[in-house]
Amino acid sequence: MANTVDAMKKMSKKEITRVFLLQNGLLILLGIGIIFISSGILNWTKQLSFSLGAIILxxxxxxxxGFLNVVFDRLLPERLTDDGGLNKLIFKDRGIIDILWLCVLIGVAEELLFRGIIQFYFGFxxxxxxxxxxxxxxxNKVYLLFNITITSIIIAGLFQFSNQNLIAVIVFHILFNFIGALDMRNRYQNEGGVAHGEERRREHGERRRSRV
Known part of the structure; x- marks a missing residue:
């Protein structure tokens, strides 16, 4: 993990974007190809059918x-929520539209693979x-492992509950990531302005001591 972050630190923002485009673009093509070839056109259109109820859910x-995740990220000490610096590297200096496109790309690619193929054929x-x-x-972080496990269960459950509707889980994934990414961007761009719980308590203690 450290090697991955170190390697990405040497890249420009455009180079990091290209890596994401290449990796997730290949996943999208792979997912579409496998679903289309193995399921046929009828199952393909069924999985991508528009269901207003499923999308609202x-x-x-x-x-x-997403907002519960933001609350916990802000309240918990940074040592519990830090992923090694990769999220900071990806989101800190990006514009909102740039972040949205990355979230769309990641959401589509991962859901085509994990729900459209793996869950469809191998189960929940x-x-x-x-x-x-x-x-x-x-x-290697207890909170992050718990967080990603619960999120994965929620997405898989949504796929089952929505009658295996890929659009619903793609919408969830994009919006969930977008909420988290915007919060990370704001925190990283205003470090010290929006602190983690541990940092906030330390600053409060220092202010109290300064008044004495």
Missing amino acids: AVVLAVVV WASVILFVLVHFRYL
Whole structure:
């Protein structure tokens, strides 16, 4: 993980974007190809059918879970929520539209793979476990591991509950990531302005001592 972050620190913002475009673009093409070839046109259109109820549920879930995630990220000490600096590297200096496109790309690519292929063919828990393992930078932090596991279960559950509707889980994934990414961007750009819980308590203690 440290090697990955160190390598990315040497890249420009454009180079990091190209890496994401290449990796997730290939995942999208792979997912579309496998789903289309193995399922046929009928199952393909069924998984991508528009369901207003499923999409509304996805939006509500993403907003609730996303904002709960933001609250915990702000309250907990940074040592529990730090992923090694990769999120900071990716989101700190990006514009909102840039972040949105990255979230769309990641959401589409990962859901085509994990829900459209893995969960469709191998089941609920296979998609949950593999989704967690792919986010390997979270595995050595208890809170991050718990967080990504719960998120994975929620997405897999939404896929099952929505009658395997890919659009619903893609919408959830995009919105959930976008909420978290915007909060990270704001915190990283205003370091000291919006602190983690531990830092906030330390600053409060210092202010109290200065009054004595």
